[in-house]
Amino acid sequence: MRQFSAVSGRAVPIDRENVDTDQIIPARHLKRIERDGYGPFAFEAWRRDPEFALNDNTYEGASIMLTRSNFGSGSSREHAVWALDGLGIEALVGVSFADIFKNNCFQNGMLTVELSGEDIDHLMDLARKDPQTEIVVDLPTQTVEVVGTGWKRSFEIDPFRKYRLLRGLDDISMTLEYVSDIEAYEHRRDNASFPSTAPSQQTNVRWRPTA
Amino acid sequence: MTGKTLFEKIWETHIVDSPLQEAARRDALTESGELGDDNVAGERQDLLYIDLHLIHEVTSPQAFEGLRRAGRPLRRPDLTLATVDHNVPTIGRDQPNPDPLSAKQIDVMQQNAEKFGVTLFDIFDARQGIVHIIGPEQGFTQPGMTIVCGDSHTSTHGAFGAIAFGIGTSEVEHVLATQTLRQTRPKTMSVEVTGELGPGVTAKDVILAIINEIGVSGGRGHVIEYRGQVIRNFSMEERMTVCNMSIEAGARAGLIAPDEKTFEYIRGRPHAPSEDNWERSLERWRQLATDDDALFDRETSMDGSQIKPFVTWGTNPAQSVTVDGHIPHPQDVAVAEREATERALAYMDLAPGTPIREIPIDRVFIGSCTNGRIEDIRAAAAVVKGKHVARGVNAMVVPGSGLVKRQAEEEGLADIFIAAGFEWRDAGCSMCLGMNPDILAPGERSASTSNRNFEGRQGPGGRTHLVSPEMAAAAAVAGHFVDVREVIT
Numbered sequence: 001m002r003q004f005s006a007v008s009g010r011a012v013p014i015d016r017e018n019v020d021t022d023q024i025i026p027a028r029h030l031k032r033i034e035r036d037g038y039g040p041f042a043f044e045a046w047r048r049d050p051e052f053a054l055n056d057n058t059y060e061g062a063s064i065m066l067t068r069s070n071f072g073s074g075s076s077r078e079h080a081v082w083a084l085d086g087l088g089i090e091a092l093v094g095v096s097f098a099d100i101f102k103n104n105c106f107q108n109g110m111l112t113v114e115l116s117g118e119d120i121d122h123l124m125d126l127a128r129k130d131p132q133t134e135i136v137v138d139l140p141t142q143t144v145e146v147v148g149t150g151w152k153r154s155f156e157i158d159p160f161r162k163y164r165l166l167r168g169l170d171d172i173s174m175t176l177e178y179v180s181d182i183e184a185y186e187h188r189r190d191n192a193s194f195p196s197t198a199p200s201q202q203t204n205v206r207w208r209p210t211a
Numbered sequence: 212m213t214g215k216t217l218f219e220k221i222w223e224t225h226i227v228d229s230p231l232q233e234a235a236r237r238d239a240l241t242e243s244g245e246l247g248d249d250n251v252a253g254e255r256q257d258l259l260y261i262d263l264h265l266i267h268e269v270t271s272p273q274a275f276e277g278l279r280r281a282g283r284p285l286r287r288p289d290l291t292l293a294t295v296d297h298n299v300p301t302i303g304r305d306q307p308n309p310d311p312l313s314a315k316q317i318d319v320m321q322q323n324a325e326k327f328g329v330t331l332f333d334i335f336d337a338r339q340g341i342v343h344i345i346g347p348e349q350g351f352t353q354p355g356m357t358i359v360c361g362d363s364h365t366s367t368h369g370a371f372g373a374i375a376f377g378i379g380t381s382e383v384e385h386v387l388a389t390q391t392l393r394q395t396r397p398k399t400m401s402v403e404v405t406g407e408l409g410p411g412v413t414a415k416d417v418i419l420a421i422i423n424e425i426g427v428s429g430g431r432g433h434v435i436e437y438r439g440q441v442i443r444n445f446s447m448e449e450r451m452t453v454c455n456m457s458i459e460a461g462a463r464a465g466l467i468a469p470d471e472k473t474f475e476y477i478r479g480r481p482h483a484p485s486e487d488n489w490e491r492s493l494e495r496w497r498q499l500a501t502d503d504d505a506l507f508d509r510e511t512s513m514d515g516s517q518i519k520p521f522v523t524w525g526t527n528p529a530q531s532v533t534v535d536g537h538i539p540h541p542q543d544v545a546v547a548e549r550e551a552t553e554r555a556l557a558y559m560d561l562a563p564g565t566p567i568r569e570i571p572i573d574r575v576f577i578g579s580c581t582n583g584r585i586e587d588i589r590a591a592a593a594v595v596k597g598k599h600v601a602r603g604v605n606a607m608v609v610p611g612s613g614l615v616k617r618q619a620e621e622e623g624l625a626d627i628f629i630a631a632g633f634e635w636r637d638a639g640c641s642m643c644l645g646m647n648p649d650i651l652a653p654g655e656r657s658a659s660t661s662n663r664n665f666e667g668r669q670g671p672g673g674r675t676h677l678v679s680p681e682m683a684a685a686a687a688v689a690g691h692f693v694d695v696r697e698v699i700t
Binding site for chain 2: 079103
């Protein structure tokens with residue numbers, strides 16, 4: 001996992017509710033077998049809408065994305081996070097995030113910060129009025145700050161998640177430290193009464209496709 | 212002592228690391244100052260054992276690549292099943308795939324399955340199909356299991372009383388390497404549907420009604436247990452339709468207590484417990500239902516007898532209205548939703564006040580993990596039998612699996628569709644997500660039995676209305692939405 005400590009930069013406001021992952025990265029761009037290369041297709045359909053903030057080049061280089069509620073809803077595609085990463089986004093600050101999307105962000109060292117609707121209103125207003133507004137998202141102190149204004153808010157994060165993000169710990173390596181627990185579980189599990197997908201249990205059934 | 216919910220019983224029997232050990236770990240971190248002085252209770256994370264890991268070509272290549280780079284083996288190939296569904300053509304499979312990226316992704320799935328020893332139902336295997344159709348069909352999906360897949364509609368398997376949820380590719384890699392997942396324990400939510408459904412009202416209408424009621428993020432952070440007489444009366448296929456769309460309400464998963472119907476469905480399937488293990492399995496499964504005195508974090512109830520056929524008009528699955536209704540006026544919706552409503556109506560090119568039944572359609576799609584099972588195909592066939600697709604409408608049926616397709620052909624259902632002017636395709640996700648060539652042209656409007664009406668979901672500029680198989684079939688014949696209750700009586 002990529003380590004995250006703090007990000008300081010400009011913020012692009014995505015002022016829409018329930019932004020689904022089909023908008024963030026459409027399915028037709030999920031054919032790649034790599035983790036990168038999705039940035040150019042991020043929000044593809046909305047890149048023609050002049051009112052959409054990402055089409056305003058004054059936000060170019062923004063490293064923070066401001067979002068509304070239920071951002072990242074729908075499909076579980078992690079490609080959505082890879083696409084945001086491809087845009088140069090390092091942290092998302094919004095009202096709420098869909099469950100699977102939030103997990104996917106965490107797995108990629110992209111911080112999701114949840115603030116109240118009023119706080120997000122305020123940040124979006126600032127970012128719209130002055131796209132140069134500099135925001136600092138700091139994980140060690142769990143704060144979001146607008147540079148030079150004194151505006152500062154705290155956010156909550158699970159301490160264990162925070163610990164892992166700050167160190168960029170690899171989840172798989174961490175879990176493999178528990179391999180003896182996994183083995184013990186497999187030993188006490190009633191294996192015979194759970195299904196197996198082993199090739200030895202399969203009878204291949206071939207067929208002719210529709211021409 | 213308070214009883215436990217179905218969800219809690221399954222979750223707790225799948226925790227690998229003892230919570231004590233986890234607590235000790237946290238204490239150590241706190242003492243060493245590494246967590247700072249903010250050691251609030253935090254969210255509870257458990258390391259869960261995964262009984263079945265389903266994989267497909269789109270969300271697994273990067274996970275296998277991760278294993279390869281780290282030199283890690285796949286821990287339990289015998290608990291992993293692969294298929295190709297999202298990206299496969301539904302026609303002309305005997306020809307080379309004209310899309311090189313798509314062909315490569317399918318090839319890579321084959322190579323990874325071979326290299327890591329995973330059973331794969333490839334495109335020439337009769338059992339190939341949508342990953343959430345083939346699990347139950349083969350008897351892999353059973354009560355009390357934990358099932359994950361890099362696909363949000365994994366919630367489908369919850370219909371059997373299993374904890375089943377979608378994960379991202381990094382988590383796919385984690386399961387491949389460890390057969391476990393570290394997960395925050397979701398909250399529980401009971402959604403009860405009481406009474407009896409009227410004729411022509413389907414499981415699809417029930418779940419669309421629930422999503423309309425609680426909203427697209429109403430289930431966020433929760434696992435929903437569907438309860439009540441309507442749910443009990445449902446067949447396993449109808450229960451799968453309901454659980455399938457739990458994610459559309461934002462829920463982590465959806466499940467239904469297993470009962471005799473569940474056991475009967477599983478019995479005799481290729482991967483059902485053997486005769487030797489059947490009684491023991493039954494005994495375990497019968498303990499799973501939520502105890503009478505168990506408590507849910509949230510509870511909601513609706514009257515099934517009031518539910519009518521639903522049609523979505525907007526660009527998320529909660530933006531829906533009953534078939535006898537009209538396109539809403541933005542000024543009639545809550546202020547907070549006004550802008551989204553206006554945007555959705557503009558995208559859908561619909562005028563406020565238009566009766567749903569006057570909306571003409573260009574395309575009909577019958578299929579998907581929501582409504583691509585044999586019962587769905589039968590229900591749609593019953594509506595189109597002896598009729599013909601309206602002039603100017605392109606309609607297709609994409610069975611959920613090769614075996615569903617074969618069964619439908621044996622039952623004469625394929626002939627009904629073909630005679631009615633439908634295209635009859637090979638199994639896959641197809642137009643549900645618009646990854647293969649089965650897509651809407653810009654501006655085209657579909658009646659679709661799938662699960663998502665997001666902007667561009669079925670193709671850039673495409674306009675999707677979600678409906679039941681019966682409603683989709685009736686719309687194909689009429690060329691516009693009709694109240695299927697008037698067609699079938």
